[in-house]
Every structure is written in C-alpha cells, then in structure tokens.
Amino acid sequence: MNGAHDCGGMMGFGPVVAEENEPVFHALWEARMFALMSAVGDVGGWTLDEDRAACEAMEPGHYITSSYYEHWLNGLELLLQKHGLATAEEITSGTATTRGQSVTPTAAEVVWPAVTAHGSYERKADATPLFKLGDVVRTRHLNPAHHTRLPRYLRGHVGEIVACHGAHVFPDSNSRGLGEDPRHLYTVRFKASDVWGNAARDLIHADLWEPYLEAR
Helix, strand or coil, rough: CCCCCCCCCCCCCCCCCCCCCCCHHHHHHHHHHHHHHHHHHHHHHHHHHHHHHHHHCCCCHHCCCCCHHHHHHHHHHHHHCCCCCCCCHHHHHHHHCCCCCCCCCCHHHHHHHHHHHCCCCCEECCCCCCCCCEEECCCCCCCCCCCCCCCCCCCCCEEEEEEEEEEEHHHHHCCCCCCCEEEEEEEEEEHHHHHHHHCCEEEEEEEEEEEEEEEC
C-alpha cells in the first residue's frame, strides 16, 4: 500500500530527533491503548499483519500529524467493526448497545510473560528457494492496494542477497485474511548511493520476501 506510513526517502519532514530518556508511555492513555490492543486482539482473532494494515489505513493527513498510539487507536477501531465486536455508533458514544462476546479475562500476573514471550513467524514451506547467498536481485516495482512489507523507496532497485532465513509468514496474504502462505525470506543489501542517487557510502539492509524479488 502506498500510504503515508511509507515515507522513506521523502523530503520535507525534517530530521529525526531522538528524545533523551524517552519514557515508554508519554501519557496514561497510551498505556491503556497498549493494554487494549494486547487484550482485544486475542478476542478478535486478527493477526499482527492485519493489525498493521488497519493502522496504515488512517487518512494520510491525519496519519502524519498524529502519534504512534493514535495509529493504534485508529487500527483498533477499524478491527473492532470489521470483526463484529463493536459498531461505529458504539465507538463514538462509548456505550455498548449490542451484546458482547463472553470471554474469560486474562489474569494480571500472566500478561507480562505473554507480552514478552518469544514468538516466531518462521514456517515450513515445500517450495525450493529461488535465490541463494550472493545472488544479485532486483526488487519488483509493485504498487499493491493492500498491506506489503516492500518499502516504496526500494522498489525497482538492485541488491545482493546476504542472508537466507527460510520460509516465514507472508504479510501480504496474512493481512488480508488469506492465510499465512509462507514464503522464503532474505536479507538484501543495497548501496545507498544507488537508492538515494547521491555519493553516500552507506549500505541498506532489508528483509524481503521472495515474491518481492526477481533475478537480475
């Protein structure tokens, strides 16, 4: 999706200024937003990729002028409606008018272990990988209307595969409810001078799924 979230390489946004001693949450509502997203996701049954896609669906002007947890709030509101957990009217009024789903609350003492538990999106796939270490590839010039993890600024550029990670959940499918569809994942190294068109000597490393790549 070519949305406001995909702004790598765009000019006019100014420098990235790191906040010294930045707190985990800047306000109490951000902590509540984190808790809501963590709790309701299990009830709704949506995936991490679907969550990301919902956050990216925010109106572009609003997206670039709002905070990180506001993006989460927008995504949660969309997912609650999509999965039949709340109506737009209920969200606006803050009052439930329909019967909610019956769930067993998660005990407080198991929340933090669950949030910090190691997880993996690595899966088994029958398909043989198309590429190997050292292969030179070009990223496809894709413009999907759905969620994708191929950054816009890397599309159509040439790079070298420097790591092979096996098959992982393919976010382009998983975000649309089409299943995990595991595809092979690679780390591809690009020259910043090729991507940005200047004399930079830096290197860019991106983890990219096989459908994003083609042999050069």
